[in-house]
Amino acid sequence: MAMIPTFVKGVPDGSETGTFLALDLGGTNLRVCEVTLLGDKTFSLRQQKYKVSEALKTGEVTTLFDYLADSVDAFLTDTPSQGDDSHVPHADGDSSYVPLALTFSFPVEQSALDSGVLLTWTKGFSAKNAVGKDVVKLLQDAFDRKHIHVKCVALVNDTVGALLSRAYTSGGCILGAIFGTGTNGAYVEEVSKITKLNQNPTVAAGGEMIVNTEWGGFNNSRSALPTTPYDNKLDRESINPRFQAFEKFISGMYLGEIARNVILSLIDAAPKPLLFGGRSSALLNKQWGLDTAVLSEIEEAWEGLGRFSPPAQGSPEAQKEEKLWRIQGVLAHRLELPLPDISLADADIVRQVCNLIASRAARMSGTAVAAILVHTERARLWDNGEQSSAGLKDQGKRIGVGVDGSLVEFYPNFQTKLRASLRALVGPEVESRVDIGMAKDGSGAGAALCALVAQKQSQANHTNGAYGYDPEDIKVTPPTEVAYISSLSR
Numbered sequence: 001m002a003m004i005p006t007f008v009k010g011v012p013d014g015s016e017t018g019t020f021l022a023l024d025l026g027g028t029n030l031r032v033c034e035v036t037l038l039g040d041k042t043f044s045l046r047q048q049k050y051k052v053s054e055a056l057k058t059g060e061v062t063t064l065f066d067y068l069a070d071s072v073d074a075f076l077t078d079t080p081s082q083g084d085d086s087h088v089p090h091a092d093g094d095s096s097y098v099p100l101a102l103t104f105s106f107p108v109e110q111s112a113l114d115s116g117v118l119l120t121w122t123k124g125f126s127a128k129n130a131v132g133k134d135v136v137k138l139l140q141d142a143f144d145r146k147h148i149h150v151k152c153v154a155l156v157n158d159t160v161g162a163l164l165s166r167a168y169t170s171g172g173c174i175l176g177a178i179f180g181t182g183t184n185g186a187y188v189e190e191v192s193k194i195t196k197l198n199q200n201p202t203v204a205a206g207g208e209m210i211v212n213t214e215w216g217g218f219n220n221s222r223s224a225l226p227t228t229p230y231d232n233k234l235d236r237e238s239i240n241p242r243f244q245a246f247e248k249f250i251s252g253m254y255l256g257e258i259a260r261n262v263i264l265s266l267i268d269a270a271p272k273p274l275l276f277g278g279r280s281s282a283l284l285n286k287q288w289g290l291d292t293a294v295l296s297e298i299e300e301a302w303e304g305l306g307r308f309s310p311p312a313q314g315s316p317e318a319q320k321e322e323k324l325w326r327i328q329g330v331l332a333h334r335l336e337l338p339l340p341d342i343s344l345a346d347a348d349i350v351r352q353v354c355n356l357i358a359s360r361a362a363r364m365s366g367t368a369v370a371a372i373l374v375h376t377e378r379a380r381l382w383d384n385g386e387q388s389s390a391g392l393k394d395q396g397k398r399i400g401v402g403v404d405g406s407l408v409e410f411y412p413n414f415q416t417k418l419r420a421s422l423r424a425l426v427g428p429e430v431e432s433r434v435d436i437g438m439a440k441d442g443s444g445a446g447a448a449l450c451a452l453v454a455q456k457q458s459q460a461n462h463t464n465g466a467y468g469y470d471p472e473d474i475k476v477t478p479p480t481e482v483a484y485i486s487s488l489s490r
């Protein structure tokens, strides 16, 4: 795993204040936000989402970053200001620029809070001439080319954003994890243990720093986890074969495609088709034709959740039949199959396939969380051949984990299954102390907190060289450094 130091030292406690711009390029969405940290563990957020087309994901990198810059410009120009709460400070030392933090959820080797080189694209991106380049510079060049008065002051991974925002809203957090288009985690590490930083003169030896694990790349060697033919087919046909192996078992981008592979193999089974009388649909035949959200919907139909609530009534047989009718309807609609081609037995098989794929994903997600607890000595897996549930560090204390992403937020029972796997690995005592909470809007609020670190760092560089969060000295947004967003757009 890449284990990338992020240069974010320490975590916030909820008392921080300030207003910042954030630009979030995830795997699926591009968001521009204005975040105001209110200093009482809450924040307000104003945001606009923009679509990133396939052409942008796979074209020239300058076109992609021009689009990012244009989206920020459009946000500043078009989105109405909220009034007095919508002040945005100018970039430190230069009153004509607005500071912005870039949440960039791809593997980047950071060399400072505001610089980092793209190691590889993931999640279906392959924009040309980007790998090896500093993404902050790419964005800043785009702003400068277009004479947009915005300065990118911090580069944030979305996992770091999740960790920081969860720490801000709950008062403490040791791990931020994403289960969305992709999966990844960032945790708080002792600086003395980050051997990569030994040569870095800007980092003091003591204290803690957030490390971005890039756990989506675990098992790339395929030496740790078994794969099925359906995983192998997905990997072979992906744009990054043999990379992001762990992510390909877990995340939203891939679960639908694994299910599609399984369903097609059952349709084509010899000597006799095992699904849909051997018939498929144009949608099912298309790579990526099955969105993970459809798997979610099938599970909701089975569980009687969401638009399928209340749960089915009557005898167990009648309940099962009603649930399968619902799934039949979902399959006809979402897979674009004629209803008569879908038997209730077919609906049951597809339901079980979805459940198996999502359960594997959730359990593996639990192993990733467990690995962080073991590594940071908050849990121990095996001790003299016996499973130990004893917390080794901070014994008895709550352990904060911030999560974000559509999979963990919307997939029925994903978190319950993740917890069951965590419990099996670290024991019930440690598991019961783990507070897993959504880091909702984590990339926005987390980015704002990172911009605050950057601002603090810049100020500290002019004074005593302190770095990262200093609880004594953190509430800064001098009134002289604020301006209305609406006036900035002129």
Ligand SMILES: Nc1ncnc2c1ncn2[C@@H]1O[C@H](COP(=O)(O)OP(=O)(O)OP(=O)(O)O)[C@@H](O)[C@H]1O
Pocket (backbone or CB within 6 Å): 025, 026, 027, 028, 029, 105, 158, 178, 179, 180, 181, 182, 183, 251, 252, 253, 254, 291, 292, 293, 296, 404, 405, 406, 407, 410, 411
């Ligand atoms: N209801 C749902 N249940 C499960 N998965 C879903 C659901 N809705 C969307 N998804 C999947 O979640 C992914 C999008 O995740 P998310 O909305 O967290 O985007 P993102 O922030 O761009 O992702 P990332 O943070 O990984 O870069 C897509 O792959 C989609 O298939």
